[in-house]
Amino acid sequence: MLKYIFSLTLGCVSFVGTAQVKDTAKVVYPERYGLRLGVDLHRLARTFYETDYRGLELVGDYRLTRRFYIAGELGNEDKTVDDDRLNFTTKGTYFKAGFDYNSFENWLDMENMIYVGMRYGVSSFSQTLNSYKIYDPTNYYGETVITSGEKFNGLTASWIEVIGGIKAELFNNLYLGFSLRLNYLVSDKKPANFDNLYIPGFNRTYDGKFGAGLNYTVSYFIPIYKKNKPIAEKK
Amino acid sequence: MKKIVFITLSLLLAVSFWNCEKDDICAEGTPTTPRVIIEFYDATATTTLKNVTSLGVIEPTFATGFAFTAVSKIQVPLRTNATTTTLNFIQNGSDTDTSNDNIDAITFNYATSDVYISRACGYKTLFYLDPTTPVSLTADSNNWIQNIVVTQPDIENENEVHVKIYF
Numbered sequence: 001m002l003k004y005i006f007s008l009t010l011g012c013v014s015f016v017g018t019a020q021v022k023d024t025a026k027v028v029y030p031e032r033y034g035l036r037l038g039v040d041l042h043r044l045a046r047t048f049y050e051t052d053y054r055g056l057e058l059v060g061d062y063r064l065t066r067r068f069y070i071a072g073e074l075g076n077e078d079k080t081v082d083d084d085r086l087n088f089t090t091k092g093t094y095f096k097a098g099f100d101y102n103s104f105e106n107w108l109d110m111e112n113m114i115y116v117g118m119r120y121g122v123s124s125f126s127q128t129l130n131s132y133k134i135y136d137p138t139n140y141y142g143e144t145v146i147t148s149g150e151k152f153n154g155l156t157a158s159w160i161e162v163i164g165g166i167k168a169e170l171f172n173n174l175y176l177g178f179s180l181r182l183n184y185l186v187s188d189k190k191p192a193n194f195d196n197l198y199i200p201g202f203n204r205t206y207d208g209k210f211g212a213g214l215n216y217t218v219s220y221f222i223p224i225y226k227k228n229k230p231i232a233e234k235k
Numbered sequence: 236m237k238k239i240v241f242i243t244l245s246l247l248l249a250v251s252f253w254n255c256e257k258d259d260i261c262a263e264g265t266p267t268t269p270r271v272i273i274e275f276y277d278a279t280a281t282t283t284l285k286n287v288t289s290l291g292v293i294e295p296t297f298a299t300g301f302a303f304t305a306v307s308k309i310q311v312p313l314r315t316n317a318t319t320t321t322l323n324f325i326q327n328g329s330d331t332d333t334s335n336d337n338i339d340a341i342t343f344n345y346a347t348s349d350v351y352i353s354r355a356c357g358y359k360t361l362f363y364l365d366p367t368t369p370v371s372l373t374a375d376s377n378n379w380i381q382n383i384v385v386t387q388p389d390i391e392n393e394n395e396v397h398v399k400i401y402f
Binding site: 083084085086132133134135136137138140141144146193194195197 | 259261267268270294297312314315316349350351352353354355356357358359360
C-alpha cells in the first residue's frame with residue numbers, strides 16, 4: 001500500500017517536473033482593438049414569451065486599452081406589472097454608460113472576457129396606474145378595486161450598476177455574453193401619490209435602493225486596429 | 236482579479252435572494268385605511284366617559300356586525316367606495332335577548348381620498364367628514380343616543396377620537 005502511495009507521489013512530482021519545462025519560443029500575437037455592437041437576447045426573448053413585456057436593449061463597447069473597454073447600453077422597455085394590490089404599466093427609455101475591465105488572461109490569440117464593470121444609468125419614463133385595491137384591514141364591506149388609468153409622465157431616475165460578466169467568441173467576430181448587475185438607485189422622480197415600482201433599465205425596485213438585472217447578449221466585433229500584446233518581463 | 240469577479244457574482248446573487256420577498260406582504264402595524272374612533276359619554280355629565288353595556292353595530296342590510304361590551308371607545312369601518320355609510324347602533328344588541336334591543340341609525344357623510352401606501356399594501360382611503368352634516372342620527376320614537384359631536388372631522392388615522400356620542 002505504502003509502495004503505491006510512494007509511486008503515486010513520484011508520478012505527481014514527475015508531472016510537476018514536466019509542467020515546469022518551459023517552451024522558450026516566443027510568439028507575439030497582435031491584439032485587435034475595435035468596436036463591438038450587439039443586442040440583448042434576454043429582453044428580446046421576453047418580448048415574445050411574456051405578454052405584458054416589450055423590450056429592446058442595444059449594447060456596445062469600445063476597447064480603449066488592453067484591459068479597459070468603454071461600454072454602454074441603450075434600451076426601451078414597456079412593462080405591465082400585475083401585483084396583488086396594484087396593476088401598472090411602465091414605459092420608457094434608458095441609457096447606461098461606463099467601463100468594463102477584462103480580468104481574463106487570454107491564451108494565444110483568443111479574445112474572451114471575464115470582466116467586472118460599472119455603469120451610470122439614466123432613464124426617462126412614464127407610469128400608468130391601471131388599477132389598485134384599497135387596503136381595509138376590517139374588510140367589512142368587501143374589497144374595493146379602483147380602476148384608475150391615471151398616467152404620470154416625465155419621470156426620471158438614475159442609478160449605478162456594478163457588473164460581473166463573461167464574453168466569449170463563438171465564431172469569427174461573433175460574441176456571446178452574459179452579465180449580472182447589481183443596481184443602486186441614486187435618484188428618482190416619484191409620481192405624486194404613487195411610486196416607481198419598476199424603472200426601465202433598473203428593473204423592479206425594492207424597499208431599499210438596491211436592484212438587480214442581467215443581460216444575455218450576442219454581439220459583433222468590428223476590428224479597427226491591431227496592437228501587439230506587451231511581453232511580460234518576468235521569468 | 237478572478238477573485239473579484241467571483242465575489243461580485245456571488246454578491247449579486249445573494250442580494251437578489253435577500254431582496255426577494257421582503258416587501259411582498261403588507262406588514263402588520265402599517266397605517267392603512269382608518270376606522271372611525273367613537274367615544275361614549277354620559278348625556279347628563281358630559282365630560283364623563285360612559286361604558287356601553289352590550290352594543291351591536293351593524294350595516295342595516297348585513298347579517299353580521301361588531302359587538303362591544305363594557306367599553307367607552309369603539310372603532311367602526313366606513314365604506315371606502317361610497318361617500319355615505321349608515322350603521323345601526325343597537326343598544327343591548329350584542330346579547331342574545333332581542334326584545335331589549337333599541338336600534339338607532341347613524342349616517343356618516345364624508346369625502347374620500349385614496350393615498351398610496353406601498354407595493355404590498357396598495358392604497359388606503361382617508362375620510363373627511365362633511366362640514367355641514369358630518370354625522371346624522373335618524374330620529375325615531377325612542378332614540379337612546381342623545382347627542383353626537385364631531386371632534387375630528389379628518390379621519391386620517393386611528394390615534395385620536397373622531398366622534399363623541401352622548402347617551
